[in-house]
Amino acid sequence: xxxxxxxxxxxxxxxxxxxxxxxxxxxxxxxxxxxxxxxxxxxxxxxxxxxxxxxxxxxxxxxxxxxxxxxxxxxxxxxxxxxxxxxxxxxxxxxxxxxxxxxxxxxxxxxxxxxxxxxxxxxxxxxxxxxxxxxxxxxxxxxxxxxxxxxxxxxxxxxxxxxxxxxxxxxxxxxxxxxxxxxxxxxxxxxxxxxxxxxxxxxxxxxxxxxxxxxxxxxxxxxxxxxxxxx
Numbered sequence: 001x002x003x004x005x006x007x008x009x010x011x012x013x014x015x016x017x018x019x020x021x022x023x024x025x026x027x028x029x030x031x032x033x034x035x036x037x038x039x040x041x042x043x044x045x046x047x048x049x050x051x052x053x054x055x056x057x058x059x060x061x062x063x064x065x066x067x068x069x070x071x072x073x074x075x076x077x078x079x080x081x082x083x084x085x086x087x088x089x090x091x092x093x094x095x096x097x098x099x100x101x102x103x104x105x106x107x108x109x110x111x112x113x114x115x116x117x118x119x120x121x122x123x124x125x126x127x128x129x130x131x132x133x134x135x136x137x138x139x140x141x142x143x144x145x146x147x148x149x150x151x152x153x154x155x156x157x158x159x160x161x162x163x164x165x166x167x168x169x170x171x172x173x174x175x176x177x178x179x180x181x182x183x184x185x186x187x188x189x190x191x192x193x194x195x196x197x198x199x200x201x202x203x204x205x206x207x208x209x210x211x212x213x214x215x216x217x218x219x220x221x222x223x224x225x226x227x228x229x230x231x
Contacts, residue, residue, distance in 0.1 A: 008032030044083075046207035050216035054224075061220070063199040064231075066091040070194035071103045072187070074128045074219050075205015077111040082203065102194075104187055106131060106179070107205055119187075127177035128206040129215035132222055134173030134181070135188035137165045139225045144192035146227030154224055161225070191222065196231035199223060 002011045011033050013024060018038040028036060040048075044060070051057055060083060065071050071092065076082055078089050095101040105117040106128055114120040123131055139145050140162045147158050170181035191198050200222050206215040223229040 003031055009035065011035070012037055014038065043204065044207070046209075046212035047203065047216055049213050050207070050220060053213075054217055054220050063201050065095045065101070065199060065201070067099060068095050068101045068194070068197050068199050069099065070191050070198035071095060071101050072191055072198070072200045072222070073103060073105040073107075073113065073117065074132070074200065074202040074215075075107055075207075076201050076203035077107070077113045077205070078201070079113040079116060080111065102190070121179050121183065123177040123179050126209035126211060126215070127173075128202065129211065129218035130168070130173045130176040131179055131184060132200075132215070132218040133165065133168035134170040134184045135191065136161075136218070136221055136225055137168045138170060138185050138188035139192050139222070140165050142189070144189065145225045146195065149227030149229075150224065153229070192226045195226035196228040198226065198228050 002008065008031055011031060012035040013028060013033075014037040015024075016039050018024070018036070018040050024036060028034060048059065051059065051061055055061065062084075063071075065088070078084065078092055082088055084091075092103065096103055102119075103117045104119045104121075105111075105114045106121050106123050107114045108122055108125050110120065110122075140158070145158065145161075150156070150158050150161065170184040173179065173184055174181040200219050202216050202219045206212060206219060209215065
């Protein structure tokens with residue numbers, strides 16, 4: 001009856017976890033609506049889109065936290081709930097207590113993970129990307145980047161990145177996120193100094209926003225600027 005009413009857009013298809021490659025899409029195309037709701041749309045859509053854009057892979061990235069010296073966490077509460085489950089939390093702790101890794105968390109609330117981090121910062125909701133961009137600005141303007149990695153493995157030059165990042169100063173990020181510019185600069189320097197044994201983590205804390213796709217792209221970019229991706 002909805003379809004025959006001339007307003008097929010009033011129909012929405014909802015299910016739990018979307019595991020169909022094309023059957024549901026074909027059904028909805030035939031019906032005349034694109035509205036599909038699922039667990040993934042509420043969970044990992046932005047994260048996967050950011051990975052597909054930056055890494056050509058739409059699944060979750062796997063952070064080698066166990067062998068890192070510096071772990072920068074934007075939002076995930078890995079000690080309580082994470083798609084990596086208990087093994088991922090164990091790897092974080094192995095990295096910290098067996099490899100001496102520092103864990104810095106940006107989270108709007110004092111989660112179990114934030115409370116057990118070496119440092120915790122509470123940015124305004126949805127502003128993780130601004131903090132990451134300002135860190136990228138610091139890494140590039142202070143010459144802390146890995147030029148060989150950028151020139152070999154990315155589709156932009158160091159100069160193009162530097163020019164693009166000029167506008168995203170730590171002072172700008174402070175006005176957007178509430179995180180002090182001095183802290184942003186210090187953490188960016190510490191992160192770059194640990195390269196390539198450093199990694200970012202992000203999840204729904206950063207991605208479950210209207211601008212979550214851009215937040216996660218900015219966070220992921222840090223692993224390219226210091227050449228830690230794939231290392």
